[in-house]
Amino acid sequence: MEISKELDKLLKKVEKPARYIGCEINSVIKEPQPGMLRFGFAFPDTYEIGMSYMGLQLLYHVMNKEETIFCERVFAPAMDMEDCMRRENMELFTLETKTPVRNLDFLGFTLQYELSFTNILNMLDLGGIPLLAKERTEEEPIIIAGGPCAYNPEPLCDFIDVFLIGDGEELLPKAVKLRRKGQTKEEYLKELCKLSGVYVPAFYEPEYYEDGRIKEIRKTWEHAPDTIERALVRDLDAAEFPQDLIVPFIEVVHDRAVVETFRGCTRGCRFCQAGMIYRPVRERKPETIKRLAQAQLDSTGHEELSLLSLSTSDYSQFETLATELVGMCREQNVSLSLPSLRLDSFSFKVLEEIQGYKKSGLTFAPEAGSQRLRDVINKGITEEDIYSAVKQALELGWNHVKLYFMIGLPTETQQDLDGIAEIAKTIKAINYELKGRKGGRFNVTVSVSNFVPKAHTPFQWEAQDTEESFRKKHDYLTKQLSVKGITFNYHDTEISRLEAVFARGDRQVGKALARAFELGCKFDGWSEHFNGAMWKRAFEETGIDPAFYAQRKRSYDEILPWDRIDPFITKAFLMRENERALQEITTRDCRQGCAGCGMNRKAECMPEEDK
Numbered sequence: 001m002e003i004s005k006e007l008d009k010l011l012k013k014v015e016k017p018a019r020y021i022g023c024e025i026n027s028v029i030k031e032p033q034p035g036m037l038r039f040g041f042a043f044p045d046t047y048e049i050g051m052s053y054m055g056l057q058l059l060y061h062v063m064n065k066e067e068t069i070f071c072e073r074v075f076a077p078a079m080d081m082e083d084c085m086r087r088e089n090m091e092l093f094t095l096e097t098k099t100p101v102r103n104l105d106f107l108g109f110t111l112q113y114e115l116s117f118t119n120i121l122n123m124l125d126l127g128g129i130p131l132l133a134k135e136r137t138e139e140e141p142i143i144i145a146g147g148p149c150a151y152n153p154e155p156l157c158d159f160i161d162v163f164l165i166g167d168g169e170e171l172l173p174k175a176v177k178l179r180r181k182g183q184t185k186e187e188y189l190k191e192l193c194k195l196s197g198v199y200v201p202a203f204y205e206p207e208y209y210e211d212g213r214i215k216e217i218r219k220t221w222e223h224a225p226d227t228i229e230r231a232l233v234r235d236l237d238a239a240e241f242p243q244d245l246i247v248p249f250i251e252v253v254h255d256r257a258v259v260e261t262f263r264g265c266t267r268g269c270r271f272c273q274a275g276m277i278y279r280p281v282r283e284r285k286p287e288t289i290k291r292l293a294q295a296q297l298d299s300t301g302h303e304e305l306s307l308l309s310l311s312t313s314d315y316s317q318f319e320t321l322a323t324e325l326v327g328m329c330r331e332q333n334v335s336l337s338l339p340s341l342r343l344d345s346f347s348f349k350v351l352e353e354i355q356g357y358k359k360s361g362l363t364f365a366p367e368a369g370s371q372r373l374r375d376v377i378n379k380g381i382t383e384e385d386i387y388s389a390v391k392q393a394l395e396l397g398w399n400h401v402k403l404y405f406m407i408g409l410p411t412e413t414q415q416d417l418d419g420i421a422e423i424a425k426t427i428k429a430i431n432y433e434l435k436g437r438k439g440g441r442f443n444v445t446v447s448v449s450n451f452v453p454k455a456h457t458p459f460q461w462e463a464q465d466t467e468e469s470f471r472k473k474h475d476y477l478t479k480q481l482s483v484k485g486i487t488f489n490y491h492d493t494e495i496s497r498l499e500a501v502f503a504r505g506d507r508q509v510g511k512a513l514a515r516a517f518e519l520g521c522k523f524d525g526w527s528e529h530f531n532g533a534m535w536k537r538a539f540e541e542t543g544i545d546p547a548f549y550a551q552r553k554r555s556y557d558e559i560l561p562w563d564r565i566d567p568f569i570t571k572a573f574l575m576r577e578n579e580r581a582l583q584e585i586t587t588r589d590c591r592q593g594c595a596g597c598g599m600n601r602k603a604e605c606m607p608e609e610d611k
């Protein structure tokens, strides 16, 4: 079937046809040459979400810079398009050349979120590719996966040929270029294992105790590495970054120029996987950031510029950079958005600079309602910090404050929940005190997520709350926050439990995943598509107990499914941090002195402030 011709007919029947046509400004089409390696960058969600993800733009750029590689994009079709494709027997195709993904050399999935896993199976199936790696032949593409969820690859091991752990721009082109003509897949995968960051699940096999815990993860090929050390970009300033972003024809979640200012975080929040697996902090120089920002604005015509990192204001030269960017954006009539500003390092000088320029809600993430619990999670913020920041923000004219909290954290008590409501009410009271009744409209939004223990964090051994306990807490907070001017929302408990199952799952949970897909689960991260009853059935039919994975506290000596993956922080450090959490002892930010996470054995860390 020639997809391009058939596609024209289908596009008349679906919502947002621009999701499937490609040809956007800065998209890349290469003339396929003999020996050229064809790679499909697969994003397991819709076009609008995938196109807002900087990692896609970055890897697309990095891969297509290689003469011998042609990287195209592949997205999960929306439900209406999938129905049409299945009815017409149309296989999943690449956006650039409408090539069936089955004809590529590689199909590489980015794993940003556990609940996109069924979409991966659905995309393989739509592509006519057998789901199980062991059932695929030499004819089908090699299926790769990478991204933060690859740090516990086990739930997907039955379906993926190779996981790439760590910084993709460092590893992905090297891994793809190693492929030689005439090589069998096995020969290639054995060769590939010599690179840092490569995990081939077929070379490892877990054995289990009767109660389901892992007894041993055996190697099935003696030369497979004992541990998989992540790939690392050491010099971010010198690393590739796209200047020619693809500009979508339709509105996507984030449609703007965006430059990554730094990677990593020094704060050490104990629940946060990103804060652990992206260490050490690596910064781009301000002049590099400005140059990239200008190049992106020139090549795209975007009207908004944003900065990307885990915590914008932790950039060592944040005030200077932000001030310069404000000037640059003002001159060009471009709006500047500075996300993830943190309370304790919040620069009101910068805030004033952007005042009157663009005012969206001011976002703070205290995460916990009491100082005690904030110490447990190592969130170095006091209530003083919160209120003084809010006061200054109110004086500068903000009229909407968004607060993010997490419930179900280890050691949480009733007082901690009360603290959430108290903080929201105090902020309202501060507004009233400052402005009185005539203060105009003022709104506080409280968003509560449910704690999901993640691999490679100090809380990786901790249990998640039961769904019943989460529901009671949600009900309680709903009552406490039923106050005019306060909006309260919270995450779905079933979705959070499923996230926890896959975040710490082993290879066994792959069976439930495959069954859930067969039953019709997809787009599980979208609450309107999530089907809890189908997942329940999938778990029951495969004999997988979700509570075993989500709600069970592990002991330190238990073998964890991700133990062979080495993010360079030591398990001893994570244990020590977990113990300190339980004793309510904080650990300093490593810019103020090394906390001994082990990272400096492998790379130079961010210099301490006084160095």
Ligand code: SF4
Pocket: 266, 279, 280, 281, 590, 591, 593, 594, 595, 596, 597, 598, 599, 600, 601, 605, 606
């Ligand atoms: S080794 Fe020390 S300075 Fe480096 S990331 Fe770990 S705690 Fe921070």
